[in-house]
Amino acid sequence: MARKTDIPSSYYGEPRKFDPAFRGPVHNRSCTDVVCCVIFIIGILGYIALGSVAWIHGDPRKVVFPTDSHGQFCGQQGTNNANKAILFYFNILRCASPSVLINLQCPTTQLCVSKCPDRFATYREMKRNYKNWEYYKQFCRPGFDNPDKPVDQVLRDEDCPSMIVPSRPFLQRCFPDFITRNGTLTVRNQRSFQDGDGVTRSVADLRDAANGIASLLDAKEVGMKIFEDYASSWYWILIGLVITMVVSLLFILLLRFTAGVLLWLVIFGVLAALGYGIWHCYWEFSSLRGNSDADVTLSQIGFQADFSIYLQLSQTWLVFMISLSVIEAIIILILIFLRNRIRIAIALLKEGSRAIGYIMSTLFYPIITFFLLAICIAYWAMTAVFLSSSGDAVYKVMSTQSKCVYANQTCDPETFSQSSLPVACQGSQCAFAFYGGESLYHRYILLLQLCNLFLFLWLVNFTIALGQCTLAGAFASYYWALKKPQDIPPFPLFSSFGRAIRYHTGSLAFGALILAVVQFFRIGLEYLDHKLKGSHNAFTRFLLCCLKCCLWCLERFIKFMNRNAYIMIAIYGKNFCTSAKDALFLLMRNVVRVAVLDKVTDFLLFLGKLLISGSVGVLAFFFFTRKIPVIQEEVPSLNYYWVPLLTVIFGSYLVAHGFFNVYAMCVDTLFLCFLEDLETNDGSAARPFYMSNSLKNLFNKSNSRQPNIANGKAGSEKLTKSGKTRHR
Numbered sequence: 001m002a003r004k005t006d007i008p009s010s011y012y013g014e015p016r017k018f019d020p021a022f023r024g025p026v027h028n029r030s031c032t033d034v035v036c037c038v039i040f041i042i043g044i045l046g047y048i049a050l051g052s053v054a055w056i057h058g059d060p061r062k063v064v065f066p067t068d069s070h071g072q073f074c075g076q077q078g079t080n081n082a083n084k085a086i087l088f089y090f091n092i093l094r095c096a097s098p099s100v101l102i103n104l105q106c107p108t109t110q111l112c113v114s115k116c117p118d119r120f121a122t123y124r125e126m127k128r129n130y131k132n133w134e135y136y137k138q139f140c141r142p143g144f145d146n147p148d149k150p151v152d153q154v155l156r157d158e159d160c161p162s163m164i165v166p167s168r169p170f171l172q173r174c175f176p177d178f179i180t181r182n183g184t185l186t187v188r189n190q191r192s193f194q195d196g197d198g199v200t201r202s203v204a205d206l207r208d209a210a211n212g213i214a215s216l217l218d219a220k221e222v223g224m225k226i227f228e229d230y231a232s233s234w235y236w237i238l239i240g241l242v243i244t245m246v247v248s249l250l251f252i253l254l255l256r257f258t259a260g261v262l263l264w265l266v267i268f269g270v271l272a273a274l275g276y277g278i279w280h281c282y283w284e285f286s287s288l289r290g291n292s293d294a295d296v297t298l299s300q301i302g303f304q305a306d307f308s309i310y311l312q313l314s315q316t317w318l319v320f321m322i323s324l325s326v327i328e329a330i331i332i333l334i335l336i337f338l339r340n341r342i343r344i345a346i347a348l349l350k351e352g353s354r355a356i357g358y359i360m361s362t363l364f365y366p367i368i369t370f371f372l373l374a375i376c377i378a379y380w381a382m383t384a385v386f387l388s389s390s391g392d393a394v395y396k397v398m399s400t401q402s403k404c405v406y407a408n409q410t411c412d413p414e415t416f417s418q419s420s421l422p423v424a425c426q427g428s429q430c431a432f433a434f435y436g437g438e439s440l441y442h443r444y445i446l447l448l449q450l451c452n453l454f455l456f457l458w459l460v461n462f463t464i465a466l467g468q469c470t471l472a473g474a475f476a477s478y479y480w481a482l483k484k485p486q487d488i489p490p491f492p493l494f495s496s497f498g499r500a501i502r503y504h505t506g507s508l509a510f511g512a513l514i515l516a517v518v519q520f521f522r523i524g525l526e527y528l529d530h531k532l533k534g535s536h537n538a539f540t541r542f543l544l545c546c547l548k549c550c551l552w553c554l555e556r557f558i559k560f561m562n563r564n565a566y567i568m569i570a571i572y573g574k575n576f577c578t579s580a581k582d583a584l585f586l587l588m589r590n591v592v593r594v595a596v597l598d599k600v601t602d603f604l605l606f607l608g609k610l611l612i613s614g615s616v617g618v619l620a621f622f623f624f625t626r627k628i629p630v631i632q633e634e635v636p637s638l639n640y641y642w643v644p645l646l647t648v649i650f651g652s653y654l655v656a657h658g659f660f661n662v663y664a665m666c667v668d669t670l671f672l673c674f675l676e677d678l679e680t681n682d683g684s685a686a687r688p689f690y691m692s693n694s695l696k697n698l699f700n701k702s703n704s705r706q707p708n709i710a711n712g713k714a715g716s717e718k719l720t721k722s723g724k725t726r727h728r
Helices: 034-057 123-128 130-139 151-157 203-210 213-288 307-312 314-337 339-358 360-388 445-479 492-503 505-531 538-572 576-588 591-624 629-634 642-680 693-698
Strands: 086-089 110-113 167-170 173-176 178-181 184-187 192-194 200-202 392-398 429-436
Touching: 034 360, 034 445, 034 505, 110 130, 123 130, 123 151, 184 203, 200 203, 213 314, 213 339, 213 591, 213 642, 314 339, 339 360, 339 445, 339 591, 339 642, 339 693, 360 445, 360 492, 360 642, 445 492, 445 505, 445 538, 445 642, 492 505, 492 538, 505 538, 505 576, 538 576, 538 642, 576 591, 576 642, 591 642
Parallel strands: 086 173
Antiparallel strands: 086 110, 167 173, 178 184, 192 200, 392 429
16 A cells, blocks of 8 residues: 655655565665765875975974974984073064064074073173073073173174073973063062163063963963863773763663653643743742732833843733743643654664664774774875975064164075175064975975865765665665564674775765865864954945855765765665755655654753763762762872863763764664665565564554465565554
């Protein structure tokens, strides 16, 4: 008997026709989307070539070690600066530029030192007190030991710093040792100091010159304490994550028995909460009604910033009561008219637990996905670092004279002293500025970084797609086994992985490419929005917000379509576009079931993630706060107990998310198989239903007990739980 649908089936394609040879995922299949597969392989080879080029031209030392004015690395073994790992700025007051936070470069002489200065002093003071010369000269240029040279010439040539201030190393650079006492910023308890010219300066000038380094120094102190906490508690964090794995596994296995009870408890709990809200609003409305001060309408008081004013009006509670009553009525009507759909969702959740119980290896497949994603992330990060450290050292003319016309022009340090520049601009020098250059390679660094990002997104989405297709094939093998678990093929997960790699690399790459393009543009919009944050153009901000919202919705839709397309690819072995179309039409022919199932399963699985991560988090809280008497002595000493606590909670959620993603993929696969089963089979001996007995009973269907001779095989089908054959 043909199944009735609310929408003509021809509008969303004809239902799939019965195929007597179909017994689950098709084994005789051919390669799909070959062109995209070739492009994907070329892309991988190009990515390897990009990484090789970055490896050849890049130098991570440029990122790890600071560089002095001569282009030499501080702290680099095998050089004169091997024991001088900290960069010292001759005149920190010249660093009043955002570049100090970006490139950590400053328009003053920079020198590698073994330690930062620990006192206030100026070169002029040192000239009057020679006993300080031995300490002061370690911050002068190497080889300079001529305190008899005129002060003006020393400062002009920057042989020595005009002043030194108490500093401490941060990111291997000397920055003033800021300390806030009683709300006042100080450096070694001083709020003012003498600069190199004898002018009294405020410590606030140092703060401005360092461009916010004080806050970063405080962050460094917190960071060191956090690192200590991780070093002393990592063992217990791992134990918490292992507990999460065990609990997640048990939760999924027990969900087949508790899915229905848990879901209905949540639904009735929401109804009870709404009922209490309606009663409370009515009580408040009755209490305030008749009070002259509370009978003022909302339109009369207008907009008020203090929300408590609205709570003193009877009309406010009347609006709340009506709103909650409408929501309550809508939920009740949905439960009345969609009760069978909700029962289907619960039955599929139970069936998903049963499928995972028979194919336990699927629970450990996320480890493979995590390993592949870790490789992608590490390769992207290393390539980005090597690309950013590409290029040769660029030197520019630096002068203490403001009228030097050659300032900031590029120069060659080897020939600078023989040129006319030192004479034209007295006191000028050829100092290191940054790594870059005008070579053809360096001009395309930004383009190469964009290619690195795009190929990274493509590989990440391909890895996720491979996992989804592999899991879909394994769970489809379970569903289309007539006798479970006897007819489940051996090693279904391994077989599905082999089919996905051998035949459908192109299709998976095609779906991943579409998603990567959308994500690439989303990242571009986020970057553009970040750059325009200070803009006061309301229309531009509104347009960017709309574009970001549209791309977010598009990305969500593509993820949904890709997921279902991969399921159809895993079952029937067709190309991406055909599989996506078949999946979309199949879902649209059952749009009500899809909407209910998607929201119900998402909510229940999200509830499971919160339940697991919250339970482990509570246990971790009692442990790290020493509130478990039995193991108080085992708790490590911590600076901030919330560091391992938040790590355990966040890590537990990620672990539970990995397990429940497998469960969600299982439910989605079984749901599509279930819809296909309803369309192609009728329960006869030749066309038996493959769904479980619980789903058969739910739809009042059964398989015939007549011998099945469709393919020359004799057999009999199981009866329903009641033992009686039910007819439509």
